[in-house]
Amino acid sequence: MERWLSELRPGERGVVVRVVGERKLRRRILDMGIVSGTEIEVVRVAPLGDPVEFRLKGYELSLRRAEAENVLVHVGGSESSKTAVPLGVEAAKSVESQTKTLKDGRGRS
């Protein structure tokens, strides 16, 4: 099931599917490591519901709810694991191909 990151509650996790929104904000979100295929978990929510702290790539990041509304994630459920796996595989593949490129590229430098 796909949901917006802003809808998740503490303890819930998902895999980023897509980041939308205005160019600058989208760019910023991507820069912070929220890219498709990234696993992200809600750690806690501030008393008035904003901001929200997330954990991803081994670090914690706080976002405003309005910012988190631009991130679509795929969350648990029975069929979710099927979809989550290909995403992970895809990410691994992309890392692999990038690594290869880096290796190939060394010769050129």
Add this chain to the structure above:
Amino acid sequence: MIKVALVGNPNVGKTVIFNSLTGARQHVGNWPGVTIEKKVGRCTHHGVDMEIVDLPGTYSLTARSLDELIARNYIVEEKPDVVVDIVDASNLERNMYLTLLLLELEAKVVVALNMMDIAASKGYEVDAGMLSKLLGVPVVPCVAIHGEGIEELKDAIVEAARQKRRHATFHFGEEIEAAIKRIEAILSRCEELSRRYPLRWLAVKLLEGDESVEELVSKSI
């Protein structure tokens, strides 16, 4: 005199490394026109003089914040001989993003893999040799607060300064690479831009819609 720039994400021990490299031989000023601190220090290693500039801590090199812009402009415009990218070994995935951006800038990068002790305490074994192979740049493991790896880092800086400038090696896939090539070809007609900037980097930034690069290119063409 070798010009060395220190970059890294916030809280990776950049200042500790700056202090261990320069000792008391440093002075603090400001970047021209802004109230962001500029720290410059000196260091002599095996008879080689180095001027070391501590750039603001940053996660990225877009032109969005002043810190990032200062770091990026320094690397692009001043072309330091060596850029030391200080990386938190206990948080590699997060830190590698900036490393790739630096490689894209075609800087001569030396990676200082700091906080190896914390990485070990988290149960991570980081293979510095393999990382160096994958990135195509020297990687020096350190525990800066205990002074470990600092001499090796100085060696690596001196050695890297002697090497030729490297070229970007990140491949974006056929479709985007074709677009990059087309833009590069157009940009290469401008002598001024070709002399001052890595054209591939400009092309990539234009595709990303980076406003400060758009402005720079439109002014020059």
